[in-house]
């Protein structure tokens with residue numbers, strides 16, 4: 001849940017999730033709709049789907065245990081290098097460091113270079129604590145801007161601290177937005193919108209959405225409502241929202257109430273609901 005999401009946002013979701021699905025066995029037997037409903041509002045729904053699929057594999061293939069091998073962990077849905085490393089460090093105390101942005105920065109500063117090849121530098125029996133501590137240290141002390149070197153316990157061994165010419169990472173984050181047009185069929189006198197799972201989009205594939213297309217300059221027969229920006233997974237989207245009132249919709253569309261709160265609706269679509277609600 002914490003991937004791309006802040007702790008304070010996650011806490012109520014996490015508590016509620018554990019209340020309804022308290023263990024791996026229950027998760028593996030739950031249906032996907034239930035899991036997605038509990039995830040609703042957190043976004044990045046692939047995480048929930050992968051967690052669910054992984055629970056089934058762990059029960060079936062590993063007797064409910066998390067494998068202690070990097071290779072086997074990486075075969076599980078949604079588990080990449082970072083997650084595999086942190087699981088092995090935290091659960092099996094293996095000497096592994098999970099390289100997130102914070103940890104990369106700490107290592108870069110300690111060794112005053114833009115490389116994170118220094119993972120073997122630390123020797124400890126408490127590998128799980130080390131992996132976790134490096135993340136916290138990067139988030140709270142060795143912060144991206146204005147690191148708190150004056151209270152840093154390891155400044156004597158820090159190259160960044162002792163160096164006259166402080167290293168600056170050459171990495172620049174470029175934010176590139178992709179342009180999409182969203183087309184919403186609406187019922188005039190009811191707060192209803194037609195959605196389809198028939199979208200052939202790489203992201204949010206098979207979720208309930210209006211028609212969405214990569215932006216083109218010519219949009220005929222649709223009324224423009226607004227432009228807004230949205231992020232989904234690692235994509236930044238620049239969205240133009242169009243609508244038309246209609247009682248008929250193309251095949252494979254179904255009507256949904258804009259006040260729908262029973263069925264699972266992804267956050268991306270809920271944001272569309274919010275914009276559309278301004279029309280009524």
Ligand code: SF4
Nearest residue numbers: 142149152155158161
């Ligand atoms: S001395 Fe400063 S730059 Fe070096 S590790 Fe500590 S907080 Fe980070």
